[in-house]
Amino acid sequence: MRFLEWLGDAAAVRVSGRDSSRLRIVVTLLHGNEPSGFRAVHAWLREPSEPAVDALLIIANVEAALTPPGFAHRMLPGRRDLNRCFLGPFxxxxxxxxxxxxxxxxxxxxxxxxxLHNNTGHNPSYGVGIEPSPAALALVSLFGRRFVWSHLQLGALMEALPDLCSVTIEVGRSGDPRADAVALTGLHRFLGREELFEEGEGEQVAVLSMPMRVCLRPGLDLLISDDPDPAVDLTLLADLDRHNFERMETGTPIGWCRMPELPVELIDEAGHDRASEYFELDGPELRTRKPLVPIMITTDPKAAMSDCLFYVVQEAALERS
Ligand SMILES: [Zn+2]
Structure with a gap:
């Protein structure tokens, strides 16, 4: 925190590497409450290790990160989400x-x-990108074994960099020392390796496409709890996020519903609702009707109501040439 206070505002740190003809870039703290990337950069800077190539280290939303109690605000109240600003307006x-x-x-x-980002909920580290190129998968392999292929246009940084090999890395939950360790280990690899894109580097990375969003039906309310609340339309199991990136078999409980109809919709890429294909009610219990892999399950009811509960992904079959 003292280093951040000393910086005071957004900063770009340039470090010369052994091969000064090349450059690699690290971005951290686009979200002020996601400190793992910043902590990794800080730890890396404290150790005298010369990077393989020149490095540019960007520490972005220092203002939000410094706002008390510290690392608590994604962005400041009344302000825009910085990672939704990269396609303008500026x-x-x-x-x-x-x-x-x-x-x-x-x-x-x-x-x-x-x-580098953190997220909420229990997740393994994974990459997100707009194209599962061999180079993008090689970058993800420095941090984890999964790549989520996003087709969303949100104004995120990587959407504004179509000509640069770039990936977003979600290293795990904010405040989890394991997430900090993933960020630091991956950063050492990213800055230390002579070559990032050796053949076969990203082959262990599974590519998941993200075609379906699970949302609460409009007008319903939601609670996240271990016990059903009959006053609430949908009670979502509090530890549902332990299933992130795992296959949920048929009949896996999701929560409880007080109406006889499904309380969620599952919208595919074509805009069709496929909830009744994937979910069913057994009395008040909501459960899976067929196997599915959920990701980004949120345990924050506000996020769940304003955005979505989670995504359902499919393993993309890739031709590797
Ligand atoms: Zn983030």
Missing amino acids: DDPDGALAREILDAIGARKAEALID
């Missing part, structure tokens, strides 16, 4: 910072960029 404080970050990244051609 005419407010968050847009202006996004523009500055893009300018710093674009000032010199880089061979790769990683953007």
Whole structure:
């Protein structure tokens, strides 16, 4: 925290490497409550280790991270989510910072960029990107074994960098020392390796496409608890997030519902609701009707009601050439 206070605002740290003809970029703290990437950069800077190539280390939303009690605000109240600002508009404080970050990244051609995040809920580390290229999978393999192929256009950093090999890495839950360790180990690999893209590097990484969103039906309310509450439309099991990235077999409980109809919708890429294919009610109990793999299950009722409960992914069959 003292280092962050000393910085005071967004910062870009440049470090010379053994091969100064190449550059790699690390972005951290786009979200002020996701400290693992920042902690990894700080720990790495304290050790005298020369990177393989030049490095540019960007520490982004220092203002949100410093706001008491510290590492508690994704963004400041009333402000925009910085990682939704990279496709413009750029005419407010968050847009202006996004523009500055893009300018710093674009000032010199880089061979790769990683953007380090934490998430909520129990998750293994995984990468998110817009294209499962061999190079992107090789970057993900420095941190984990899963790549989520996102088709969403949200204004996230990587969407604004189509010509740069870049991935978002979700290292695990904020505040979990294991997430900090994943970030630091991966950062050492990213900055220390002479070559990032040796043949076969990303072959162990499973690619999951993210076509379906599970949302609460409009107008319903939600509780996250271990016990059903008959006053609430849907009670979602409190430890549901332990299933993140795991296959849930047919009949796995999800929660309890007080109406006779399914309380959720499952929207596929074509916009069709396929909830009745994947979920069923057994009395008040909501459970899976066929096997599925959920990811990004949230245990935050506010996020679940305003956005979605979780995603259902499928293993993408990739041709590896
Ligand atoms: Zn984030």
